[in-house]
Amino acid sequence: MNRRRLLAGVGAAAATATGYGAVRVADLRPYDPAVPAADRRSTPTPRGRVLAAVRHLFEADHRSVTRVTVESDWTGSAPYRLTRHRELHEHSRRRHTHVLTTLGNGVVRLDRERDGVEARTLSPYATINAHIHFADATFADPPTLPERFVFHVDDGRIVYDRDAPAQAVGDPVAVDGGYAGTTPVDDFEHPMFGEPVRPHRAPWTEHERSDATVTYRLSGADAYARAVPLPFVAVDAIHDDAAVRATLDRDTGRLTRLVDDRHLDVDVGVDRRDVRTVRMRLVTEIDRYGDASAPRPRGESDDGSNGGFLGGADPVDRLTALAFDLATY
Amino acid sequence: MYRRTVLAAATATLAGCGLAPSPPSADGYPETPPNVFLEFDWNPEASAYVVEFLRGNRLTADNTGALRVRVADATPDGDAVTTPWVGVGDDDAGDPRAGFPLSPGATLRVPVESPGSVRVIWVAPGGGRSRAVGRWRRESQPAATPEDEGS
Numbered sequence: 001m002n003r004r005r006l007l008a009g010v011g012a013a014a015a016t017a018t019g020y021g022a023v024r025v026a027d028l029r030p031y032d033p034a035v036p037a038a039d040r041r042s043t044p045t046p047r048g049r050v051l052a053a054v055r056h057l058f059e060a061d062h063r064s065v066t067r068v069t070v071e072s073d074w075t076g077s078a079p080y081r082l083t084r085h086r087e088l089h090e091h092s093r094r095r096h097t098h099v100l101t102t103l104g105n106g107v108v109r110l111d112r113e114r115d116g117v118e119a120r121t122l123s124p125y126a127t128i129n130a131h132i133h134f135a136d137a138t139f140a141d142p143p144t145l146p147e148r149f150v151f152h153v154d155d156g157r158i159v160y161d162r163d164a165p166a167q168a169v170g171d172p173v174a175v176d177g178g179y180a181g182t183t184p185v186d187d188f189e190h191p192m193f194g195e196p197v198r199p200h201r202a203p204w205t206e207h208e209r210s211d212a213t214v215t216y217r218l219s220g221a222d223a224y225a226r227a228v229p230l231p232f233v234a235v236d237a238i239h240d241d242a243a244v245r246a247t248l249d250r251d252t253g254r255l256t257r258l259v260d261d262r263h264l265d266v267d268v269g270v271d272r273r274d275v276r277t278v279r280m281r282l283v284t285e286i287d288r289y290g291d292a293s294a295p296r297p298r299g300e301s302d303d304g305s306n307g308g309f310l311g312g313a314d315p316v317d318r319l320t321a322l323a324f325d326l327a328t329y
Numbered sequence: 330m331y332r333r334t335v336l337a338a339a340t341a342t343l344a345g346c347g348l349a350p351s352p353p354s355a356d357g358y359p360e361t362p363p364n365v366f367l368e369f370d371w372n373p374e375a376s377a378y379v380v381e382f383l384r385g386n387r388l389t390a391d392n393t394g395a396l397r398v399r400v401a402d403a404t405p406d407g408d409a410v411t412t413p414w415v416g417v418g419d420d421d422a423g424d425p426r427a428g429f430p431l432s433p434g435a436t437l438r439v440p441v442e443s444p445g446s447v448r449v450i451w452v453a454p455g456g457g458r459s460r461a462v463g464r465w466r467r468e469s470q471p472a473a474t475p476e477d478e479g480s
Contacts, residue, residue, distance in 0.1 A: 033353060058355040091353035126361050194361045200386060222433075225384035229361035234464055238366070238384070273466055 031092040033059035036253030046204035046216040050246045053255035054197045060254075061090050063288040065169055066196075068124045072279045075106030082280065083124055083134070086169055088294040089192065095294040096191040097173050098151040099164070100130055102137035105145070107268075121268040124282060126194040126229035136162055150175050152297050153191050158183045159297060173297040180300070196258050196284060197244065200226035207245055214250050219243035228260060236275045239263035258284040362451055362460055363392045369447055369465035377440040378447060380414075380463075388415060388431040395425070395452040396462075398437060402445030412439050416452065 036052035057064070064087040072078045086099040107117055123134040133149035140147060148164040150173055159182050161175035202223030208215040218227055224242040242264070247257040260282040268276050363386035370379045380398055388396060395416030403410035413425040414437050426437055439447075449463035 031352060055355045055358050058358045059353045189357075190360045192357065192360055195359050198359045198361060198364070198386065222384055225364050225366050226386055228364075229359075230364055232460075235366065267464075 031061075033091075035060075036248075037251065046206060047200075047202070047218075049248060049253060050197060050204055050216055050218075050255075051199060053246070053248050053253055054195055056254060057089070057195065057286070058192065059091055060289050061092055061292045062286055062290075063088055063292040064284055064286045066282055066284040068280055068282045070106065070122065070278065070280045072277070073106050073122070074276045074278075077104070077106035080104045080106065082122060084169075085125075085130070085193075086173075087193070088173070088292050090292060090294040093154075093294075094191075095154045096152070096188075097294040097297065098130070098149075098193055099167065099173055100125075100133045100149040100151075101146050102134060102148075103146045105138045107138065117268050117274070118270050121233050121266050121276075122278060122280075123231045123233055124262075124280065125231055127190060128232070129190075130193050131232045133162070150180075150297055152294070153185070153188045154294075154296065156185070158185050158188065161297070161299075165299075172295075175297045175299040177300045194229050196229075196260070197227050197246070198229055202226045204246070209250075212250060213247050213256065215245050215247045217243060217245045228262075230264075234267035235264050236267050237265040239265070239277075252289075254289055255286055257286065258282075260284075362453065362462070363388055365396070365449070365451060365462040367449055367463035367465075369463075371444050373444075375438075375440070376442060377438050378444070378465075380437045380439060380447070380449065382431060382433050382435040384433055387433075388429065390416070390429050390454065392454070393429070393431075393451060394454045394456050395450075396431065397450045397452070398439050399448050399450060400439060400441045400445050401448075403441035403443055405442060409445070410439075410441050412437070414449075417456070 033056065036049065036056045064085075066083075066085040066087075068082040068084070070078045070080055070082050081103040082105060083103060084101045086101075088097040090096070105122055107122060120131070120135050120138055122138075123131055125131045125134055129151060133147075136149070137145060137147040146166075148161075148167070150159070150161040150164040152159040152173070159175065159180070161178070161180035163179040165174050165176045167174050200223075202218055202220075204216040204218045206214065207217035218224065219240075219242065221238040221240050221242060224238055224244065228242075228244060241261070243261045245257075245259045245261075246255060248254065249256055261279075262282065263277075263279045265275050265277050268274050364384070365382065365386070365388070366384040368381045368383045370381075371377075372379060378398075378400065386392070393416055395418075396414040397411055397419065398414055399409055399411045401409045411419055411422050413419045413422055415425050415427045415429060415431045418424045427435060446466040447464060448461050450459050451462045452459045
């Protein structure tokens with residue numbers, strides 16, 4: 001073969017492979033998830049529309065903020081703000097950030113040894129990472145609240161801070177060393193920390209309609225038990241007035257607001273059965289569809305890295321993640 | 330000049346690859362395990378627990394690897410007894426007592442010699458993680474370990 005021709009072929013192959021690999025590892029991917037409204041004909045029921053909107057959260061970049069208020073409990077502290085959970089999901093680049101803040105907890109104000117009460121029983125979270133934060137916060141001394149936990153997932157690593165600095169919902173996400181660090185990971189399986197509504201068969205009804213939105217409602221113990229992922233606590237009973245309201249944009253079908261009125265009996269005892277009633281409201285606001293971003297949190301984690309191509313994880317782990325990207329996407 | 334060579338090399342390089350990277354997918358939905366709410370009843374005459382699947386999601390092979398009932402201090406020697414309800418069986422306890430799907434309303438009878446505390450363990454398909462989805466203890470019994478998720 002002509003030597004020049006051979007070199008040209010090898011060069012073209014190398015350039016093509018490099019360019020193609022760069023596109024993949026940089027997560028430059030087509031991003032055009034169909035909005036749930038496109039499914040209206042195939043999902044004409046309120047339940048179908050709600051589930052399509054929740055499913056859409058797994059494809060579309062968005063921001064979600066959930067605020068939890070304890071409306072009544074047995075501690076004498078209610079009502080009080082329990083937690084806030086800010087989520088930034090950038091599916092188009094496989095980047096996800098969670099900022100969990102525990103603001104107060106009536107149980108930590110009790111003498112837990114005297115009362116024999118399990119401090120974690122008020123956790124609103126359905127997944128283990130979020131629950132670990134709640135356990136951290138509620139085993140702390142009451143004066144240390146609020147406590148914040150930052151958890152960021154991208155290709156090759158998790159960046160976390162179990163004692164993150166104060167930050168408002170509109171602020172850039174920040175970590176500040178101390179209890180911060182990174183962990184290599186090539187494929188994190190649960191970047192959403194759970195969904196607000198599971199696939200289920202219980203009926204929803206139209207509750208309210210405006211020019212721009214429609215709100216559907218689901219209620220009753222059986223329906224609630226099918227639809228809502230419940231937390232890591234010993235739930236003894238669900239009251240019949242437990243309910244969920246989902247507000248969808250009428251044009252796009254996207255979920256914009258979810259109100260979960262949770263009313264449970266939980267076994268709170270440490271060394272004995274001790275069932276108490278708790279009522280809380282979880283309000284989730286979802287916005288910035290299509291343009292939310294989840295960059296690496298600002299500040300230093302314990303590896304001293306400020307970012308960069310290989311920053312934040314061992315190069316071998318990072319390369320493993322890149323290989324995973326190439327093989328998967 | 331070498332257009333054919335370049336095109337041939339590029340085509341060969343991309344052979345087997347998709348032309349474009351995959352877009353975001355909703356395949357991860359749902360992330361949470363199915364809800365299972367249970368009711369427990371101790372029958373002293375029969376020396377058995379009756380566990381009822383009271384509320385929650387239907388358990389299928391797609392969302393569940395196994396559901397097991399474990400009774401602590403179930404024998405005079407203080408040993409635990411595990412009874413597989415549905416899904417993958419247990420080497421010691423044998424085959425599951427029911428098949429998929431398992432729906433609310435299903436019941437399981439668990440004969441034991443002594444009424445120790447009860448935990449019901451859900452195992453993910455493939456066995457990668459597990460979670461306690463129900464527990465029962467008598468008023469005077471010590472606590473079971475907290476609800477958790479294993480890996």
